[in-house]
Amino acid sequence: MEITRREFLKMSAAGAALMAIGCPVAAWAAKGEGEPDRWVKGVCRYCGTGCGVMVGVKGGKVVTVKGDPKNHNAGFLCLKGALMTSVIYAKERITQPLIRKNGKLTPASWDEALNLVASKFKEAIAQHGPKSVAYYGSGQALTEETYLASKIFKAGLKCNNVDGNPRLCMASAVGGYVTTFGKDEPMGSYDDIDNASCFFIIGSNTSECHPILFRRIAARKEANPATKIIVVDPRVTNTTRIADIHISFIPGTDLALLNSMAYVIIKEEMDNPRFHGAYCAFMDKEGKPQTFEDYKKFLEDYAPEKAEKITGIPAKTIKEVAKIFAQSSATMSMWCMGINQRIQGVWANNLIHNLHLLTGQIGRPGATTFSLTGQPNACGGVRDAGGLSHMLPAGRLIANKEHRNQMEKLWGLPEDSLNPEPGLPTIALFEALKEGKIKAMLILCTNPAQSLPDVNRYREAMARKDKFICLIEVFQDAETVQFADVVLAPAFWCERDGVYGCSERRYALIEKAIEPPGQCRPSVNILVDLAKRMGVDPKLVPYNNAADIWDEWRAVAKPTVYNFWGITRERLRKESGLKWPCPSEDHPGTNIRYVRGEDPLVPPDHPTKYFFYGRPDGKAVIWFRPYVGCAEGPDSEYSFVLTTGRVLDQWHTSTMTGKVPEIQRSYPKAFVEINDKDAKKLGIQTGDHVQLETRRDKMVFEARVGEVCRPGLVFVPWFDPKLLINKLTINAVDPISKQPEFKICAVKVSKAAKA
Template sequence: MGCTRREFIKYSAAMAALTFLGYGCGRKEAEATPDTWVKGVCRFCGTGCGVMVGVRNGKVAMVKGDPNNHNKGMLCLKGALLASVINSPDRLTTPLIRKGGTLVKATWEEALDLTATRFKQTLEQFGPKAVAYYGSGQALTEESYLANKIFKAGLKSNNVDGNPRLCMASAVGGYVSTFGKDEPMGSYEDMDSANCFFIIGSNTSECHPILFRRLAARKQSDPSVKIIVVDPRLTNTARIADLHLPVVPGTDLALMNAMAHVIFNEELDDSKFHGKYVSFKAMVDGKPVEKSLEDYRTFLADYTPEKAAAICSVPAESIVQAAKLFANSSATMSLWCMGLNQRIQGVWANNLVHNLHLITGKICKPGSTSFSLTGQPNACGGVRDTGSLAHLLPGGRLIANQEHRNQMEEIWGLPKDSLNPAPGLFTTAMFAALGDTVRAMLVLCTNPAQSLPNVKKYTANLKKSTKFLAIIEAFADAETLKYADVVFPAAFWCEREGVYGSGERRYCLIEKAVASPGEARPSVNILLDLATRMGVDPKLIPFKNSADIWEEWREISAKSAYNFKGMTRERLRKTSGLLWPCPTEDHPGTKIRYSRGDDPMVPADHPDKYFFYGNPNGRANVWLRPHKPAAELPDAEYPFILTTGRVIDQWHTGTMTNKVPEIRKAFPAAFVEVNQEDAKRLGIANGDNVRLDTRRGSLVLSARVGEVCRPGLVFAPFYDAQKLVNELTVDAVDEASKQPEFKICAVRVSKA
């Protein structure tokens, strides 16, 4: 026996060592050699990095950067770890129906029938205003285009909105009111030739790491490149800046008007450019009125650097220096994101960035451009361009414009004047009406129960029994599932084929690499099935798959400034993305819009070099926008400002990034960043629990004390579903863009 036992121990000893080798290293090496590589686009932010998906045994084994796309093979950590997301055990694999308060498994027939019946009943009983679709900047272009068409043309309901309302509606408003057409005029390539970067309201380092890398590399290669960062936090972006302006949140309008003031005062403006290509405008009694250069200068006279310095709480010299750096460089590129967009003056703030470029002529030239960064991978291509918002129709058309409606009626083969002429409900209004005037809602590929501002107010409506909520979702742990009546399991990312349009107008095809798990189906097929059962005219939806929808949308685009008729499916399959306008199949795509010789929409024989064809007079608008403060300012009761945002490895509501063990380990729970001076005063040490109270709710978070936030400001990320920071945020919206002011609310901070 003794011998056998000792043998057993020796065997155990050998197994202990071998198990470690077998599971520790051997498996990894096997995984690292995929059978095939399939081209696609990263699922995360709006940078839209090209990826190559490595498939082994029908599963995504690994993801690497596409060397032929703009990211030149680089990815950030999130993108590189996408395999863990798609292979997550938390994927939804069967339809679910709520029965007796809990979601139970159901068949596709049951789920589709129930949803179609409830929508049909609602339409019959309450009319088209009672149904709604809430989409996403993460859905494929084909999905958004189809849903938009089903609801607006099929059901005659304009209640079609989406989460881009929360993230870039103000950027749309800014581009449209200044240039007449949406979307930036430049491309990421401008980063390689810009000599000055004006980054305002964007933590590029955390939120768009690959673009940050590109601009950091640009600065490293040429020490004369200057970076100006305007951000109330000393972010990692601000740390590489030559000039950091930690302004009080919500004072950017005063800052940029003061910069314009300095530019004119120092005669750094480009009078040749703004004399020829710019018209000055102001809103008077709610109507746009023509103004002159003199009016503009009189308006700016009020914004001396000293006055702005007092409002923004930064030195006047810094403002002067920023204006000089901006105007004196050979090429200036502005970058901004949620810091400007998620504001009740979001559109105005966007206008003022464009103003700076227009008065200095630093626009539509290589390296000179005003470039809005995007948070979601397909907000630009999928939602903005297809017009899947409550006030839009495809190709930059407006619902309120009869001519635009008639164009779309003709294109879609509808009787004249049959489209609903009243714009639908925008995001917060839609959720506010849920259960009341909106009775049935379909949500695609987004998680509003976590991402809406002042979210408790809206989840109260989501709980109402008078509403019917169907969602198309890939993950079983998304917060919104708690409120859904029907859940459709969706094919995720490269489990189906479709187009993503990134922040630089680049359309890129995600090819199908693997099969979806269980019974999950592509959202396009779910939408088509639902539409058919709801009785939508089959002539409107003659599609079998996303390629059919792309063909229709591509043809339609030729009748707008978004013209990408040259981007056939075949061509997209061969290339790593193309930038529109791209009118013909031999057109290489457009890097600079509004410029003769670059933009195919500007006639080759146009008399002027630049042509802002979006506006009737061919000129861009410089808007006179006065400074206005945020909706909720700190006071004696709530003395701090709370701002929200992202951390590097987590993305949005964390339903995807939390599937990655490496990321979950590094960023487990939300925290609150407190300035060290404030912390000392309040007796808060690093790691202490801190209680945040706003007028809407309270939350306890662990403190991260440091110099990042300016005094009087606290920051919390919104990825953590256990700590819903959006229960604290304010839901006041920009009057023009209807985008909520996530970025600023008053808060009380105390040690818990």
Template structure:
């Protein structure tokens, strides 16, 4: 029987849903033949790495569906991914280059725009030296794009003033992994989610920020109903629908809780003493200490003390500790609630401590897994070396051998690469404000919206010569730029994204770029040529050429991707490094047998050998229980938290293109507990003024019991009310990641 087009589409849609859960609704699948060409890709939003199929007909995006063959999301999407195709043709797509003339941005040819950029960069480099220019990139750029920028700025221009926005979201996780395990990025993988018996969520609203992983938690609970979920979060979130125990701590006071849990684990006999003896050292952060000294350090951290610090019942802390101890397989997951703190690295360490004490690491169902906020923060910036102290493939500029290895691949004298790290993000924008950095190239990110304490940095960005390569205009940053270059968007360029679990995935070019938009790597190569560095870039004829050069950097490193050429990545749903040869399947767990880098000879029978450490032992840290930089006081008595909502992503540059998402959560607001609202005289949907030491905002009030009394919550997505005018730019001394998550404020009726 012939189907109408409507019936055909309905059946196709139902069939896609059925495939996502592994069932078949229709016996005769041949009825679904159509003209749509489906391209296997990766979602453009968060760091989960969901497989997305982009449907193209006649050169236009006509449909999206989850990739059922991708083991990360198995066909499921979240609402943002669902609308991804609409972003491609969004109303704010920038179609032509813009340059500033008479204080207005006007259209220009590519040649005119690029000549201007090259001339200004040349002028500044010649007059003031290479450190007078800087690059600020993104965890949303492809690895190939970041690689080209790295090669140009560090290897040819000769400045390490190269940063990326992962500094603002993942740097503390990097610091935690490096200090504890001696190597960045997770030990395990998403496979552990399907075997865990307990999930420990710390500072993670998984349901809204990583919805597809949230579904995997739901699925695990269904498969194993005794699975427990414990959350430490200062706010109730939609994730509460599935959790068993919520430790609703005061914002910024959770370090003592982690120590108290460790203390209970030891005292109740839940530790794995053999594992500790084999694979763990102890440190107070300055020098090695003994296990006994660590126990002495913990004496202060009774559940009662932690209860007093964090404002939660002591018995809940004991309950959480016992669940952790009694359960054989535990996965901890965290995100910005941990990382965007002045003690972000320390808190990362304390999470790892629990896994090291109990040996719940490096085996199926157990991991200490940092969730990533951007699709290629891990791949492009952490692995690609897109920060001021790094070089590609987990190398450091400070190490001579590393500089030499990369200089050889880049075909430049080693002296081109400076041995001293450049300025980290906050220092970079501070230097811009002071006029020390005169030219800034921004790629695929929006710092005039996303930096904390914006009032301090906006004028500097306006005063310097700023180039913004971006798919959309206006953004808060492009509005104040001197040159805005239209960049190709997702689906219009090929490249690789590397997600949370060390998995690199290929994305095809399925569409022609809108207007005159160009691929970011192509723009950078153009700039390299105009700056006189073309020789070492002209062999990059395609994304694959760049990837192949990058693979040379990874050979023999802990993140070896040699076995992941395009030819293979196009066929599979990503590969998890280390993957040292094309016949290697990739690695689910590091530092154990099965990891191709596991040194059996050195391990001498130990189950885990942390080869990033000289003696193969990870470190349990005795870190002080540092609170927030700006605690509440009589003048500013309320703790202000910031975060996300499901429908929007970061500065809403992309989700702002989708009217449906904009209308779903259309306006900025402040969540206020009804008890506080009553005291202040606020009403639901009325207006309030939120004031910090750095600025003030008038916002619509949303009464909610999600925050505790004494706390308010601001989502940070909307340009018309920049929550970052209020946030604190103080940063973790190790990771240099700012404390976005908590500061002191007062709230008044507006």
């Protein structure tokens, strides 16, 4: 049979097409790469839910990601975690060190870059002292990275200017837990979701910011339809789709609501006197001891009829919600940035805890007061390992001599050699940078040129000629890169191993799945190298890898309430994470803290069931926190409230999610959400251009008109580097936690001509 070449080629072409769809159902349709050779266990790179993942690797490349069925998420992932692959192989990856020469970042060798950074730090310290340098880290860095950086600066350089972006998101939650219970971190765990009969969700768009926890809450309601879900938010978000009651309120007045609920609970005798009588101390806002009768007097200002005037919530609704909260068999509260990113953030946290302490809705499966963490490792890394300017590892405080002496012993330092003066928290740190007092800063794994409030001030600070910034950053298009003098190239996510600790006190291991590209190095190795070149005593940094650091950190935490001695590297490899306290290798981890029989740190023969061992008298505190409004509320000139937040698809400053084509096309740019009644008055329709102006800056956004925001409120997501909404936000901070009030500032809204 004769066949021409042309016919042959045409038949090949048809055959190839047929084969493309005819091949047997491959389990992995990952663009023709085929089934992975192996699956490597890890933790999602994104939010504080901390979902377990399995990274599919074929031929040394990640080809797909699926959920880890053995971790708390039972295999489920939100769309961000499910689409990680594109992020790893983005073309914007920085694959070798860069030094700014003549205004332009140019490739350099590791030696050249590290020597330059070391010399700048040494110079600054020699001329201006250790206070003139700083480290600004991240709740997305590995625990080992944060522990190491904190040690290098505090022990090696005697510099306590070590802070991190959890100052912007979780500091108030830390303040709340510490002032109420004596120690940080939630008592409960995600298991409580499966047992709660009432969810009180306030200041959280759980559906978009902790989607897999939202799924678990919805599944609980599906299993037990009598479960009540109360959502308190000035926006009607997707979270309210499963809510039984949605409460909108005037932004900033939620403290009045919480106090009013306490009033109703006591008035209607739904409190638990046996519990609060035995386990609670009452204190006024200055910390002076008070009585239960004093508390009742304090709450008289918050009778529902009075609270209605403050909050805009009908008194009837306040009573209804208080009743459901108190009388359900197990009530779980969850909150996030709506409560934390406020100048009264710590107080707001206290008031939520108050409700649980007053009613005894605490320390039982399903009854717990549970703070949702924003970032994947704010808990494990920064909070627990002490990566904040007033802290030392495992809950110790710089200002406490005994704590300093403990750390000096553990770190092999001479007694009283640690700097006793706490360093600068984030906003104060960047203000000091602005004033020229900080000469050299090392920034790891965060993007302050986009994420700080009132960011024009700090971009100006970072642009100073007399400062030196070394940035360790994965992507060249991150906003902060333009201000960096040196950029170092880190390994990303599963290109190195390390631990993440999520909201529920679970420490889980990200295992190395692939080699990093180009000349990228794991950040722990970068930090050790840098420390040695800066003249830090090599005995302080005897680490070859993250596992070495982990073993030291275990030992450092062992004598404290963070005791996770039983969470060895081996166990982390075998298990999909373990919840601390975990004092020994055969201990399964802890679901509920402070309760005899549940918490290994409560002696089994302890005389009482509950023991809040973080506090000197073993009792938790019910704080008298009055309602105080926000820093910059609306007035006649700036008549709207501007609030910022996240959307499901785009994570934080979108340096990662923006690399995922599906996501970038889902939310290509920021927008402003406006209430439809407000929009009508201003003549605005969806798609129109709207100018937002605060006392700090102005910006034009496309409008999305609808019923999400309540009248008087506008919402803008903060992911878009081309529309930096943080230029408009305010840098006012909570006096206790120093966390900024991203959630509320006053704004003028007007229709704009097309930009």
